[in-house]
Amino acid sequence: MTFQISAISIYNRDGRIRAVPLRPGRMNIITGDSRLGKSALLNIVDYCLASDDYVIKGAVLRTYVHVFAITLVKGDQQLFVARPAPSGSAATTTTMCVVSQAHGAPPPALDDLAFATPLDITKALLSDFAGIDHTLRIPAVRSAKPIPPSIRHALSFCLQKQNEVANEDLLFHGQSEDFQRTALRAMLPYFLGAVDPERALREHQLRMLRRQLTEMENALAAARVAGPASGQARALLTEAFEAGLLPRPPAGRELTAQEVAAGLRRAVSTASVGLGAREFAEDPLTVLTESRRTLRQAHARIRARISNLKQAARENDEFLGEAAEHRGRLATLGLLLDPGSDDLPHAQHCPVCGSTAPDVGGIATVIREDLVRLDAELTTVGSSTPDINALIAEEQTKLADLRAALAGNQDEIDTLTAGRRAASAQEDPLRQAAMVQGRISLYLETFARHEQGPQVVDRREDIGAQITTLEEQLGAAVQDDRLSSFISLVNGKIKDKSIALALDHVDDPIRVDPRALTIVADTTDGPIRLSEMGGGENAMGYHVATMLSLHEWFSEQSRPVPRFLVLDQPSQVYYPEDAQDGTPVTDRAALLNLYETIQQTIDALQGDFQVIVMEHADLDDEPFRSAVQARWRRSNGEALVPREWITQGVPEESGR
Incomplete structure (x- = not known):
């Protein structure tokens, strides 16, 4: 069992708290105008789940927010996690506050927060709370040491930023970073359960x-x-x-x-x-030089001898293969008598059809003579092969000794030359x-x-x-088979959702490529990757279909991935290019279909999955309307940072 989010909170320096409540096991939509803080919700979740960087953007948030916090719930358990903004010239903060609370308890007062838990300890606590076995070590390509899975790896399946949710080149959160891409390839089998x-x-x-x-x-x-x-x-x-x-x-x-x-x-x-x-x-240097020439000649002779022996061994192998095949054809599956048989009446019968013929015996005799000859050659050549291999091994030992002698000879020449040069002075x-x-x-x-x-x-x-x-x-095939099997089952889920979303290539097999970390459609013209499918609606649709399908698998298999998915602006692909706030989407039916598909996944998992969406769009249709948790618009004065916290003019920026 793992966790979901019941609230996202911010504190100002006066201790005032702004909490955004969220419903576990449901779809939660925060809709509104741009630059009022919607996108910052995803960054706050990322920051409070032990990010190594200060990922909070926007002048208002950086100026007026002192502490960021999230409330996590798992069954009857509740964990409050808070992290202060960096002070002074610090790039980020390395201590956090992690408090176990009674279920349903509100965020603590600012004065009650003790930021004493180091970042690495917080990662371990959050990994434990998610059910991740962080004592496990997973080998990773280009990593000197195996790496332990952690909450940070699991977030690749839980967050989709505004520049990720419809990205044709990236499928998972953080995939653009080289180290994250390497870790994700290693961790995908673990989170799927194939490890x-x-x-x-x-x-x-x-x-x-x-x-x-x-x-x-x-x-x-x-x-x-x-x-x-x-x-x-x-x-x-x-x-x-x-x-x-x-x-x-x-x-x-x-x-x-x-x-x-x-x-x-x-x-x-x-x-x-x-x-x-x-x-x-005789001059020692001259002796050494002559010795080196002799060693090199011996080295060349032995290399040539080894080459000849290997060629002989190859020819033996080829002959044995051809002779054995020829003998098998002549033996005709045992229909001929043994060469030493004196059953002459039988020898007058055709060995294949059994008919009697006066000249059959002569033909059979020739075949039997060939068989005898081939048997003898197979025995002779076959017995010589081990001798040839033994000679090759012996000559290779001599070659290794000669190489060592040449190296020693060169050392002796170099040292003696250097000594004489020094002595001449x-x-x-x-x-x-x-x-x-x-x-x-x-x-x-x-x-x-x-x-x-x-x-x-x-x-x-x-x-x-x-x-x-x-x-x-x-x-190695055991884990590879398990991974291929599990991904195949996930692919089936992605296929169903891509059909529901009316995406391109739904008539072709659709699969996740665990090495390239992308979606691939297998067509009669060859594989087509997500980056080649074209259209923002396809990219966004396959992103959502993949994340929903993975979370279905994680839930069904009780895998240790947090049971939430944060989507930032999935409707962006449906807005006109010159859209301003309040401009209607170009395809309301397609957008509504997207939310219906999300809701179907939430319903199927019966409270074990939560989706949090930040949106410009505001639809009157279900399930969108019932999922709206907040409307932040300039017309009603609502935003993430309350208006009364802002004491001086600050330029509006993305992320506020």
């Missing part, structure tokens, strides 16, 4: 595991780079040999990682530096040796921090197994 809370939790776990796997791979890569036998370490050891810090290594032997680390530690701690540079039989051998010791010392400090830090444990296999298990449990 299983357990599934949402598993999806969150899956996202976290995938992130852990990425972080694990990055950490392992970093650990490999920081290893003591890296190209940088080997290059520094070569510099130590050249600077005379260490004796020349034995020729032709590759030093182990432990030997490299030990040599660097000896080089940095030796005191007998600069005793003469050690000459190598120092002619004194002592200073050159000291500079090499400083570079080695810096490297060892970095490596020591890596050694002393927590060691990376390779858990990729375990994380991968958990990811596989969750992916199998989730089966």
Whole structure:
């Protein structure tokens, strides 16, 4: 069960209260002239339901109203929510007043209001009051973290501003904002009831595991780079040999990682530096460059071998498929005898029709020989495929090792080149040796921090197994099927209402597109979106039909969406372009039909749905006439802000 609105109130600084009463479970129309505050009612509802911004417009409201408030009712429960206007240069207010009242209680006095509830706590309280499980986390596209549903998301289905209700490009409230559009796509399945809370939790776990796997791979890569036998370490050891810090290594032997680390530690701690540079039989940089050329050639050969093996595997697969199909045709569903059969009388009969013929045996023999040959080839080729795949895996391992060797070789070349460049600036051998010791010392400090830090444990296999298990449990098609099913049922309701409103494309299937967040008519010429249907009456009609249909679904399925819909100026599409206040609508019958359709939905939901409409039009026909709650006109002096509150001239603006 969720809530409706029983009153919208404003306070001036003197504490005087102006309340606009509303009837839950009914249609409520506030009609009147422009710029008298009708549109502000929607903004007050939005602001008091924990908007992040100060959405109130109009100079009169901003000048003379100190506090905005709404009274919410749910069964016998009543919640009064008030929010002050920003003071000074503040952009908005971040504390509100939330008070539980006895059912039917009037708005409290200004002095009794305590604005002590932070905005985020107010959102949580209002979400609870609406029945929204704000502890749930819903994964959203382009969002680093899953987001909890809240009252703010639910309002996308409850508000239709004047520039939204007939908008061809937007269907839902707030859809023009990128972040709101992303959130709405994620939240639509939840509010429709297609999201299983357990599934949402598993999806969150899956996202976290995938992130852990990425972080694990990055950490392992970093650990490999920081290893003591890296190209940088080997290059520094070569510099130590050249600077005379260490004796020349034995020729032709590759030093182990432990030997490299030990040599660097000896080089940095030796005191007998600069005793003469050690000459190598061959320049180390030349050796490294030649080694790189050899590695690249080996890398190219292995890549070519892998490509050839993959081509062979593809050809094997293609042959196996064609041969199996050919064998199946020859076998003719088992009508032929086994090749080894000696049932000669039977061999004189046609294997298909059973007739006797003297030359049938020869034909059957040829077919059987083909079958034997194909069986042998299928066995031979089929048995070779695993061997080819094993060779591919082996060669790919070699390729990965070569890539690592190339990376290390490049590191060694870069480090040695940089060291020699730095050493060339120092002619004194002592200073050159000291500079090499400083570079080695810096490297060892970095490596020591890596050694002393927590060691990376390779858990990729375990994380991968958990990811596989969750992916199998989730089966993305399950939620997609539920969502498609529920939207299909809502589409049926939209279709019925579009027929009642005599909209275009009622002869075609009509559907909500949950990704594009629009209405689509499926025609023989292709899909036609709301923006392509043309005409303000179509846009407004499909907006209203969609919102009414969604609220029918929310009510029938007891979904946690507030049971009210606020429509601002739906009759705007029926007024002449140069219409002034009081100008009759161009199509009264169509406008009346709109209100009859709204009333039919309200009646069908038996008090569980409320519609609040702000209008220029004022019809004498039912159900419009009985739904009017207030008439704000200049002729009778009525407006949202009482005339006596205004103590000085303020320009009239939209929203007043």
